[in-house]
Amino acid sequence: MKTPGFTLIAVLALALGIGGSTTIFSSINALLLRPMPLIQDQDRLVFVSQYFTKLPDQDAGTAFPDYLEFKKQVTTLEGLAAIQPATFIITGGDKPERYLGGQISAEAFSFLGVQPILGRQFRPEEDQLNAPPVVLVGYDVWQNHFGGDRSVVGKTATINGKQATIIGVMPKGWRFPEICDLWMPLQLNEKDSPRGNFFLDCIGKLKKGVTITQARAEMEAISRRIAADHPNTNAGSSVHVKPFREELVKNFRTLTLLVMGAVLFVHLIACANVANLLLARGATRAKEIAIRLALGASRSQIVQQLLSESFVLGIAGSALGLIVAVWGVDLMLTALPTEIPFWIRFDFDWRVFFFAIGIGALSSVIFGLFPALQSSRPHLVDVLKDGGRSGAGGVKGQRTRSSLVVAEVALALILLIGAGLMMRSFMTLQHTDIGADPSNTLTFRVGLPETQFPEKEMPGRFFEQLIPS
Amino acid sequence: MKNGSTPLIQLQSVTKVFLTDEVETHALAGIHLDIRNGEYVSIAGPSGCGKSTLLSILGLLDTPSDGSYSLKATEVANLSFPERARIRNREIGFIFQSFNLIGDLTVFENVELPLTYRGMPASERKSFVTEALERVGMGHRAKHLPSQLSGGQQQRVAVARALAGKPAILLADEPTGNLDSRNGEAVMDLLKELHAGGATICMVTHDARFAQHADRTVHLFDGRVVEDRSMAA
Numbered sequence: 001m002k003t004p005g006f007t008l009i010a011v012l013a014l015a016l017g018i019g020g021s022t023t024i025f026s027s028i029n030a031l032l033l034r035p036m037p038l039i040q041d042q043d044r045l046v047f048v049s050q051y052f053t054k055l056p057d058q059d060a061g062t063a064f065p066d067y068l069e070f071k072k073q074v075t076t077l078e079g080l081a082a083i084q085p086a087t088f089i090i091t092g093g094d095k096p097e098r099y100l101g102g103q104i105s106a107e108a109f110s111f112l113g114v115q116p117i118l119g120r121q122f123r124p125e126e127d128q129l130n131a132p133p134v135v136l137v138g139y140d141v142w143q144n145h146f147g148g149d150r151s152v153v154g155k156t157a158t159i160n161g162k163q164a165t166i167i168g169v170m171p172k173g174w175r176f177p178e179i180c181d182l183w184m185p186l187q188l189n190e191k192d193s194p195r196g197n198f199f200l201d202c203i204g205k206l207k208k209g210v211t212i213t214q215a216r217a218e219m220e221a222i223s224r225r226i227a228a229d230h231p232n233t234n235a236g237s238s239v240h241v242k243p244f245r246e247e248l249v250k251n252f253r254t255l256t257l258l259v260m261g262a263v264l265f266v267h268l269i270a271c272a273n274v275a276n277l278l279l280a281r282g283a284t285r286a287k288e289i290a291i292r293l294a295l296g297a298s299r300s301q302i303v304q305q306l307l308s309e310s311f312v313l314g315i316a317g318s319a320l321g322l323i324v325a326v327w328g329v330d331l332m333l334t335a336l337p338t339e340i341p342f343w344i345r346f347d348f349d350w351r352v353f354f355f356a357i358g359i360g361a362l363s364s365v366i367f368g369l370f371p372a373l374q375s376s377r378p379h380l381v382d383v384l385k386d387g388g389r390s391g392a393g394g395v396k397g398q399r400t401r402s403s404l405v406v407a408e409v410a411l412a413l414i415l416l417i418g419a420g421l422m423m424r425s426f427m428t429l430q431h432t433d434i435g436a437d438p439s440n441t442l443t444f445r446v447g448l449p450e451t452q453f454p455e456k457e458m459p460g461r462f463f464e465q466l467i468p469s
Numbered sequence: 470m471k472n473g474s475t476p477l478i479q480l481q482s483v484t485k486v487f488l489t490d491e492v493e494t495h496a497l498a499g500i501h502l503d504i505r506n507g508e509y510v511s512i513a514g515p516s517g518c519g520k521s522t523l524l525s526i527l528g529l530l531d532t533p534s535d536g537s538y539s540l541k542a543t544e545v546a547n548l549s550f551p552e553r554a555r556i557r558n559r560e561i562g563f564i565f566q567s568f569n570l571i572g573d574l575t576v577f578e579n580v581e582l583p584l585t586y587r588g589m590p591a592s593e594r595k596s597f598v599t600e601a602l603e604r605v606g607m608g609h610r611a612k613h614l615p616s617q618l619s620g621g622q623q624q625r626v627a628v629a630r631a632l633a634g635k636p637a638i639l640l641a642d643e644p645t646g647n648l649d650s651r652n653g654e655a656v657m658d659l660l661k662e663l664h665a666g667g668a669t670i671c672m673v674t675h676d677a678r679f680a681q682h683a684d685r686t687v688h689l690f691d692g693r694v695v696e697d698r699s700m701a702a
Binding site: 293299 | 521522573
């Protein structure tokens with residue numbers, strides 16, 4: 001408060017660095033740390049997918065008959081569910097409404113531990129191919145399309161041209177596995193989804209006390225038996241069993257951690273800046289510090305005093321940084337081109353809060369310790385005399401400040417080079433020849449209800465008419 | 470009260486050499502000096518003779534290049550910085566030419582500062598500070614900032630700060646250097662009063678008028694003691 005200008009600049013510099021770091025940490029928190037909402041026993045969930053040993057890094061999906069075999073033979077999993085994405089068009093209102101959804105095996109939501117807020121889960125018999133169509137409705141669809149009608153359970157809706165009975169409404173925020181709003185039973189058969197057609201996503205739950213290694217070993221043995229029994233379709237295939245969360249974040253983890261590293265570099269630059277400001281300020285306070293030392297203060301007492309002042313700056317920077325982070329997260333969400341999966345939530349929880357405070361406290365040590373140590377070593381005799389040299393403003397102090405500037409420039413240069421390389425990669429991608437001219441091109445999806453296009457050739461004829469030659 | 474036994478301060482063959490850009494400056498050359506309890510000693514000499522260097526060594530702000538320095542029969546010449554700081558806090562009270570009060574602290578807080586570094590409890594500090602401020606006649610300005618005081622008043626506060634911890638010796642470096650003659654006289658009268666009350670004082674001054682206030686004057690020239698004269702003689 002005695003030097004408001006200095007305090008304002010220092011706190012602003014820190015707030016920008018802490019705000020940026022906290023914004024990215026909130027992404028890391030959402031992706032990697034924060035428990036997924038509503039799902040029970042998340043650490044026991046596994047992602048299961050078949051793959052071919054010639055392409056070990058590519059998950060092929062799971063064939064329906066193989067899924068049934070796994071489910072029948074596995075003993076290390078409490079349950080194994082299958083899901084395939086689907087598009088649902090609800091008609092019968094003012095206009096058709098299109099939703100993303102999933103066809104999911106009956107027991108899936110049960111072993112995920114999620115119960116509808118109205119109605120019931122799917123029953124096993126509803127998974128059978130010719131069972132009457134039923135649908136679980138998402139909370140937002142219930143509110144927006146059905147007006148939040150509490151008597152919606154038991155009513156029917158026209159979905160993809162068929163009448164389906166609404167059996168339940170899922171809790172608010174539930175859009176498993178990512179952005180689904182409606183769920184219907186899997187209702188597959190081996191005839192229409194034969195072996196060799198790998199398309200299902202499978203999720204399993206380890207039994208209590210069973211490790212993922214044990215489950216993986218068992219599933220691989222089952223896969224080998226299936227391959228031996230059906231070499232035409234399954235020769236060379238095996239199965240991946242991976243932690244569910246790890247699978248969900250695999251495309252984001254590296255990039256997020258890289259960005260976190262870059263943002264921390266920016267924050268280090270801010271810290272170096274503030275350290276330089278403190279060093280310069282130390283020069284103006286050299287006399288005060290010399291007086292305190294002359295009166296019997298130990299160096300550790302002086303360092304402690306100066307670090308306390310730095311700590312206050314750090315905490316103030318954290319507080320303002322949290323506000324910057326709130327804006328930063330809003331900006332980030334606005335800039336995202338697609339809807340984010342339901343389980344990614346950027347709400348500020350205790351982890352984000354403690355990260356901001358922690359990085360503020362750590363920063364205060366980073367930017368405060370060196371200036372404090374430097375300032376606590378003035379040339380006492382010179383400084384106490386009128387017109388004497390100030391300790392931190394002498395040649396050594398100048399050298400230190402110059403070193404900090406060099407460090408800042410070096411860090412900034414590293415960031416600049418990294419950013420330049422990323423931009424170059426992006427530009428290269430933009431100009432990659434894809435064999436066609438994408439300018440003035442629009443993409444869209446058209447869903448054709450099976451009830452209106454039951455024959456195989458009918459969709460083709462429709463699109464021939466839709467798109468003039 | 471003068472103590473005829475071991476001197477409070479004993480300097481033997483104290484030398485101080487400054488090395489700047491490979492040039493040696495001999496600020497002090499073989500100084501012998503004893504100061505007894507209750508003495509009032511002034512150190513006089515022309516500019517650059519080594520007075521302030523001597524006072525810095527006496528005050529443990531600096532260390533001699535050679536020689537020995539005993540304070541209360543303890544060798545202190547080559548102690549570490551923390552040890553010197555501790556002794557400085559407890560045994561030595563400093564009065565500077567430029568007052569050297571901390572502008573952001575009140576008069577009370579300035580006087581209290583050395584006691585804080587000593588780890589004294591707050592209630593005890595309050596008692597010591599009040600006593601010191603009353604002794605110099607500044608008790609009524611305890612809550613003021615140094616910028617609200619005149620030069621003479623600031624120096625009085627500096628004296629109170631030096632006194633508060635009941636040190637073995639008061640060291641004053643040109644205490645009237647930044648004061649007009651009236652205020653300078655007032656401060657010198659205060660020091661005289663303190664000496665009459667039993668304080669041991671060592672004062673650096675270039676002003677012969679004020680040097681006469683002391684019991685004994687040590688004249689320095691070119692870093693050596695050229696005269697050590699008792700004023701009673």
